[in-house]
Amino acid sequence: MDNDTRQIMATALGLSEYDLEEMMAEFSQLSTNGGSSVGVSSNETQSSGGLGAEEQTDIDGNGRQNEGGRPGPASPPSTSSYRTSLLHSLAQSRAALQRGVQGAVGLAILDPFNTYAGYVPHYSSTPLSKLCRIQLSEMQTRKVHKGHYLLCRLAAPPTRLVATQACIEDPTGDVCSLSIYNYPGTRLAPANVLDTIFPMGAILAIREPYLGIGLYNSDPFIHVNSPSDIVFIKPSDSILDGICWKLPIHISTPVPQTMCGWKDVGDGHFRLAQYFAAVIAYSNGLDLDPNAYVLQLNRAVAYLRLEYFPAALSDAEAVLPVKQLSNEMRAKALFRAAQAEYGLGRYQAAAVRLEESHLLNSRAPEPIAWLTRCEERLQEVEGKYDWVRMFEDAMTPGRRLDVAEYVGPIRVQPMPTRGGGRGVVTTRAVKAGELLLVAKPFVACFPEELSGSGDTMPTHLGQNSCRADAVSQLFVKLAANQELAPVVLDLYAGPKYPAPPSEYPPPAPTGIKPRDPRVFEIDLDIQQIEHICADALFIPETLNILEPLGTTVSRDPMKSASALYSLPSLFNHSCLANGSWSNFKDIMVIRAEKDIYEGEEITIPYADGPTLLSKAAKFKKYAFSCDCALCEADRRDGVALCRRREELLSSIPIPLEPRRIALRRARAILSDMEATYSASRGPVRSALARAHNELAGVYALEAQTNPSFSISSITENMAAIEALGIIILDKSTSGPLDREEGAVADLPVATTLTSVVDYQSCMLFSLALVSVFNTLGDVARAKRWFKVGLWLDDVSIGGGRELFNIRYKKMLEFLDISDLSRSVAL
Numbered sequence: 163m164d165n166d167t168r169q170i171m172a173t174a175l176g177l178s179e180y181d182l183e184e185m186m187a188e189f190s191q192l193s194t195n196g197g198s199s200v201g202v203s204s205n206e207t208q209s210s211g212g213l214g215a216e217e218q219t220d221i222d223g224n225g226r227q228n229e230g231g232r233p234g235p236a237s238p239p240s241t242s243s244y245r246t247s248l249l250h251s252l253a254q255s256r257a258a259l260q261r262g263v264q265g266a267v268g269l270a271i272l273d274p275f276n277t278y279a280g281y282v283p284h285y286s287s288t289p290l291s292k293l294c295r296i297q298l299s300e301m302q303t304r305k306v307h308k309g310h311y312l313l314c315r316l317a318a319p320p321t322r323l324v325a326t327q328a329c330i331e332d333p334t335g336d337v338c339s340l341s342i343y344n345y346p347g348t349r350l351a352p353a354n355v356l357d358t359i360f361p362m363g364a365i366l367a368i369r370e371p372y373l374g375i376g377l378y379n380s381d382p383f384i385h386v387n388s389p390s391d392i393v394f395i396k397p398s399d400s401i402l403d404g405i406c407w408k409l410p411i412h413i414s415t416p417v418p419q420t421m422c423g424w425k426d427v428g429d430g431h432f433r434l435a436q437y438f439a440a441v442i443a444y445s446n447g448l449d450l451d452p453n454a455y456v457l458q459l460n461r462a463v464a465y466l467r468l469e470y471f472p473a474a475l476s477d478a479e480a481v482l483p484v485k486q487l488s489n490e491m492r493a494k495a496l497f498r499a500a501q502a503e504y505g506l507g508r509y510q511a512a513a514v515r516l517e518e519s520h521l522l523n524s525r526a527p528e529p530i531a532w533l534t535r536c537e538e539r540l541q542e543v544e545g546k547y548d549w550v551r552m553f554e555d556a557m558t559p560g561r562r563l564d565v566a567e568y569v570g571p572i573r574v575q576p577m578p579t580r581g582g583g584r585g586v587v588t589t590r591a592v593k594a595g596e597l598l599l600v601a602k603p604f605v606a607c608f609p610e611e612l613s614g615s616g617d618t619m620p621t622h623l624g625q626n627s628c629r630a631d632a633v634s635q636l637f638v639k640l641a642a643n644q645e646l647a648p649v650v651l652d653l654y655a656g657p658k659y660p661a662p663p664s665e666y667p668p669p670a671p672t673g674i675k676p677r678d679p680r681v682f683e684i685d686l687d688i689q690q691i692e693h694i695c696a697d698a699l700f701i702p703e704t705l706n707i708l709e710p711l712g713t714t715v716s717r718d719p720m721k722s723a724s725a726l727y728s729l730p731s732l733f734n735h736s737c738l739a740n741g742s743w744s745n746f747k748d749i750m751v752i753r754a755e756k757d758i759y760e761g762e763e764i765t766i767p768y769a770d771g772p773t774l775l776s777k778a779a780k781f782k783k784y785a786f787s788c789d790c791a792l793c794e795a796d797r798r799d800g801v802a803l804c805r806r807r808e809e810l811l812s813s814i815p816i817p818l819e820p821r822r823i824a825l826r827r828a829r830a831i832l833s834d835m836e837a838t839y840s841a842s843r844g845p846v847r848s849a850l851a852r853a854h855n856e857l858a859g860v861y862a863l864e865a866q867t868n869p870s871f872s873i874s875s876i877t878e879n880m881a882a883i884e885a886l887g888i889i890i891l892d893k894s895t896s897g898p899l900d901r902e903e904g905a906v907a908d909l910p911v912a913t914t915l916t917s918v919v920d921y922q923s924c925m926l927f928s929l930a931l932v933s934v935f936n937t938l939g940d941v942a943r944a945k946r947w948f949k950v951g952l953w954l955d956d957v958s959i960g961g962g963r964e965l966f967n968i969r970y971k972k973m974l975e976f977l978d979i980s981d982l983s984r985s986v987a988l
């Protein structure tokens with residue numbers, strides 16, 4: 163080993179070069195003395211009686227083949243050079259991490275990408291007490307060691323590439339690389355955070371470990387996918403009875419020995435928003451001094467940030483009875499308790515705590531501000547929202563919305579014909595536009611919230627960073643807040659998993675006690691979680707201000723936001739849905755888009771598209787085919803006509819785009835598009851609507867030189883609106899109005915919205931009509947069609963006139979109808 167390498171290793175491992183030399187000499191001596199007997203063949207393993215014949219198969223718990231190969235020979239090698247090279251590689255990687263270099267070195271041994279392809283993630287569901295110990299030398303590559311656990315010790319400080327990387331040794335002194343995926347609190351974590359979560363010398367039991375082998379080299383490594391497979395073993399645990407570690411351990415990373423030391427570590431992690439590690443550090447401090455109430459209050463805040471509200475409440479409440487507490491501290495504890503109640507959605511209880519806190523310390527401003535927040539939330543649980551404030555908050559970069567959830571007249575009901583067996587129905591008759599649900603996400607990630615590193619996790623969900631981050635957050639949340647697990651784990655995970663229970667919500671957990679979040683009380687099936695995410699992750703597209711010339715927002719699917727919701731994930735899909743969903747940043751709002759009778763199923767559109775073909779591509783991940791009237795009609799029209807429709811559509815500029823096509827071409831497209839729909843199908847023909855609207859736009863341009871084209875433009879836009887399912891009652895384009903201006907009932911359209919699709923386009927086509935009527939000086943008709951637009955927007959988005967004015971301001975200016983809009987009241 164050259165001097166540079168020695169220095170890098172020594173620094174990264176926190177050893178002096180002398181210690182390093184000594185350590186390596188010790189390993190080398192042990193090895194040459196035959197200090198360990200690893201490297202036995204699979205036959206030897208079998209004959210040793212360590213593993214039964216049945217356990218030799220290369221099948222994980224779900225009966226799937228891993229990495230496509232037979233179990234390999236026993237690994238890892240036991241030579242001292244192997245140990246040295248492993249520690250060297252890890253040390254280089256750790257040094258790079260400390261320098262802030264992502265995934266730069268150490269790939270020869272520690273490349274997790276190397277090993278991921280083709281690997282079926284497994285998890286253990288067998289309690290540690292029912293497993294038998296296995297040694298590294300008895301393990302075989304490409305094999306899940308069912309029925310066994312590996313007792314090991316972290317032999318070097320951990321590092322991180324994509325997974326957390328560590329070097330473990332078993333009691334015999336054999337070493338192996340360990341790759342831990344999905345462990346809470348480790349994503350993008352710096353070295354000192356990893357040291358808190360996986361301190362060197364910590365003893366672990368890895369349940370039913372999988373020994374993988376690199377694709378580019380033959381180095382073995384233990385691959386842990388599910389955090390619950392790792393059990394931290396306390397020194398007093400009886401599992402260690404009779405265990406002797408062959409090698410001495412050199413702890414190179416300093417570990418605090420006092421409560422205050424751990425407080426400092428916890429505070430440091432907290433300042434860097436590493437709340438998971440902060441909780442562990444505070445817990446370590448509390449283990450040393452259970453009466454250290456300052457640590458308990460600090461841990462309560464860390465729990466609050468992790469949104470582990472029951473634990474935060476428990477910590478805050480535990481401090482309240484302390485006798486020597488000053489009023490200021492007691493007020494603080496009450497404030498923390500109030501914040502936890504608030505997080506749990508118990509706003510009344512939060513308000514009581516806040517008042518108590520204020521009485522004890524009237525100088526602290528926060529409780530008063532939070533009291534106002536409680537009052538607002540108490541309005542919201544009744545369904546009364548300040549939509550404009552929500553919209554503005556949603557538009558503010560980096561801000562998440564503070565609102566209460568609302569569950570309207572809906573309930574979950576068994577629906578055996580739907581995948582997952584459940585759906586959502588109304589509990590009473592509901593009118594179009596009624597608010598049905600306002601939901602907060604379980605986890606969410608937006609592109610602007612990602613750190614600049616672009617680090618992505620190679621999950622089975624693809625490389626979308628927001629998705630990867632949302633999944634990673636999910637592990638933190640499930641680890642910290644395991645009582646919430648049923649809310650997530652009872653979501654539909656696809657046909658390969660048993661149908662979830664039909665009761666919703668799952669029974670509320672009781673007897674919650676805060677605990678070290680590294681102690682897993684539930685087994686996390688990583689595959690199930692990824693399947694749930696694949697089925698249920700939404701792409702929350704924040705409501706925006708409408709840009710007249712189209713949006714400049716990137717639609718790169720790899721950069722789209724990602725969020726997981728609970729109750730919204732129980733709505734089934736229909737292309738002709740009677741419910742709509744929209745997002746104020748992370749907050750999802752579901753409304754009735756049509757009148758719905760009592761007990762009728764509420765559906766929402768998961769995705770849209772002009773034909774069955776484009777929808778099929780979007781629905782590939784779901785194992786169902788939509789049986790709505792539109793899809794059935796497309797099936798009857800056949801693939802060739804659907805394909806032709808898609809082709810024609812691609813030759814039309816997208817709505818709001820300034821580009822227009824020639825009049826003759828627009829007419830030809832319309833005529834060809836009409837021919838792609840069989841005469842017998844219903845009125846809803848969304849691709850045809852676009853062709854009509856395009857022709858209307860071309861006519862409107864022509865009308866600038868020849869006003870007689872204006873009426874053609876109006877007629878075409880009316881046809882476009884009809885092709886989206888709206889029934890127009892008054893198609894007149896001039897002359898006296900057949901009805902007086904007035905309430906909604908006097909709209910020129912039927913207010914029954916039985917088979918309307920794409921409200922946003924209906925709305926834009928209505929505004930196009932307003933513009934042409936206004937130019938013609940027909941203010942009465944312009945106002946009536948303006949009301950149609952307002953009404954349609956309110957039905958699908960809500961928020962009333964005030965929100966409409968904000969979102970459509972630029973559009974109204976562009977169409978030169980701002981003055982007209984001010985004179986219209988709905």
Ligand SMILES: C[S@@+](CC[C@H](N)C(=O)[O-])C[C@H]1O[C@@H](n2cnc3c(N)ncnc32)[C@H](O)[C@@H]1O
Nearest residue numbers: 580581582583584654731732733734735784786
């Ligand atoms: C987000 S879940 C919806 C709730 C689900 N039904 C449950 O019981 O949890 C999506 C899954 O529901 C099923 N699903 C949704 N819409 C459906 C439809 N129109 N017809 C049949 N199954 C549907 C599909 O299996 C889909 O993968």
